[in-house]
Amino acid sequence: QEQLVESGGGLVQAGDSLRLSCTYSRRTFSNPAVGWFRRALGKDREFVAAINWSGLNTYYTDYVKGRFTISRDNAKNTVYLQMNSLKPEDTAVYYCAAHDGPVTKRASYDYWGQGTQVTVSS
Numbered sequence: 789q790e791q792l793v794e795s796g797g798g799l800v801q802a803g804d805s806l807r808l809s810c811t812y813s814r815r816t817f818s819n820p821a822v823g824w825f826r827r828a829l830g831k832d833r834e835f836v837a838a839i840n841w842s843g844l845n846t847y848y849t850d851y852v853k854g855r856f857t858i859s860r861d862n863a864k865n866t867v868y869l870q871m872n873s874l875k876p877e878d879t880a881v882y883y884c885a886a887h888d889g890p891v892t893k894r895a896s897y898d899y900w901g902q903g904t905q906v907t908v909s910s
Contacts, residue, residue, distance in 0.1 A: 802876055839860055852878075879907050886899050
C-alpha cells in the first residue's frame, strides 16, 4: 500500500477550480504534517502550501495566497488543496509530502506521493 496518494488533477480552463486530495496511510503516519509542492516543465520544484497536524497552522507561497486553501480531515486521513481562480502558470505536477514532524515549507518531508497533473489552459 502506498503511503501517500494524490488525486484530483485534470485539465481545466483559466478561472476554474480544482480540489486536490492527499490521502495518507495510518500504517505509516501517526500525526503527519503535510505539504504540497509542484513542479512545472522547465522549472524547479516549489513549495505551494503546508498544514500541521491540528490544522491550526497553514502556510502558502505568495503566488497562491488568496486563491488556494489547504485543509484536512484527519478522520479521513486526507489533506485537501482547494485551488480557485486557476491560472495557466499553475500548470504543474502537484505532489503531496508528509512526515510525523513539524510542518515546514522546505522539501524535507520523508514521504512523497506520485504526483497529479494539473493543466490550466488560457
